[in-house]
Amino acid sequence: MENGAIIENLRARELIFQLAGEEALVEHLSTGSRTLYCGFDPTADSLHIGSLVPLLVLRRFQLAGHKPIALVGGATGLVGDPSFKAQERQLNTPDIISAWVDKIRDQVAAYIDFDCGANSALVVNNLEWMADMDVLSFLRDVGKHFSVNAMIQKESVKQRIEREGSGISFTEFTYLILQSYDFSKLNRLYNCTLQIGGSDQWGNITGGIDLTRRLHGAQVYGLTMPLVTKADGAKFGKTETGTIWLDPARTSPYAFYQFWLNSADTDAYRFLRYFTFLEVADIVALEAADRERQGRPEAQGVLATEVTRLVHGAAGLEAARRITAALFSGSIASLSESDVQQLRLDGLPASTLARSDFEDGTLTQVLTDSGLAASGKQVKDALGRQAVTINGRPLGWDDNMRLAQCFLPEEALFGRFYLAKLGKKKYHLFEIA
């Protein structure tokens, strides 16, 4: 791809929300290989799929011949970004943040290429330059360039300032300045001239553009991507089981695959643009083909396949599909013993029980403890609707107290496995020790 075609490409993928310095930026990108960055703050020990969009855009830029820098916010994570947050955030300890930084650095590194010559990627931590800055230098050399009048006008903090019942601490208010300083610093260190981020980062990015000009007289640019939304208005990236994380220890490849497979029709094509490297023309063709056909569209399957491979690799995808095939084909009985064991290794939720555990206790207890159900009430509700099965046999309300009859020895797969199912989509494998 030509250096400059990247903007056109991103536009076709609907990945551009706002551009700072549009024409100049296109010109800038067309005339050489540039350095750009995106920041990722450690707010947990893993990124979630919301961060995938900017991460992949970094890679898109790299594929177009530009040099990406992934910045991990070891310093900014200590402060907390107030942008569009309704409430002040709880501060985490430096120890915790530092541990998170390590994990996120590794995670981020998987999406960009560190060994491709001149435009090899970099990962940096803003603690490198923020740690030794003293308060007075900060206030005199950096803070002096910011107008509080302008800062309180930022849309990102407006609700915190104007809304009755909320507020903002000086700490979080200062976040904008820290992130702005990052940009100017990267501009100095690596001649970084573009910052990208989610649309919520617009205020922080323009702050950095202004500061870089004031500090170094350099013209730099910004680009934001749209916030990922869902057709039904629910928050993207969350499911009943919680957030969809990139870390396979937190969200198994199977769960990850299922998440994408369950995308709404109206979202699937947009997500294909956002989260895959498929050509836009191919996505358009797929959409047209799906429209022609009756029944289930192919888009979700393609989406799940592509994104799972991207994040969890071919092996992760393989595992996810294997489980999906086994569970949704209804042919659990046809699985071999090693298949069943493989399911467990592949990330199907599982736990080990002893026969003696069935002597007393209740089914609701067992299913709740296993994590299959959130509460006994849920199990109770499902039992009343024939929505709980073990190895394919539906259980009723009467079975709740008779645990041993739910797990009959003769019904065990290979003498020791029970696959419990709650509703249509939730499974848990029990192995008898």
Added chain:
RNA sequence: GGAGGGGUUCCCGAGUGGCCAAAGGGAUCAGACUGUAAAUCUGACGCGUGAGCUUCGGUGGUUCGAAUCCACCCCCCUCCA
């Protein structure tokens, strides 16, 4: 430091002595319908199979009885100094 407003179950938000496990909405879960969709309808939605148990910032108190009243404390917001 002063004056005022506020902290309710995942979120928003009603509730000012018993009828309150706490309205309503959202989110979520399950069932029907389907395509492992959407929309719609139904049910659940603090915990417990159950009797029952534990909740309304915290601690004490008043009362037969408190989310509701009182005292003190903690936290948040607004204005003043």
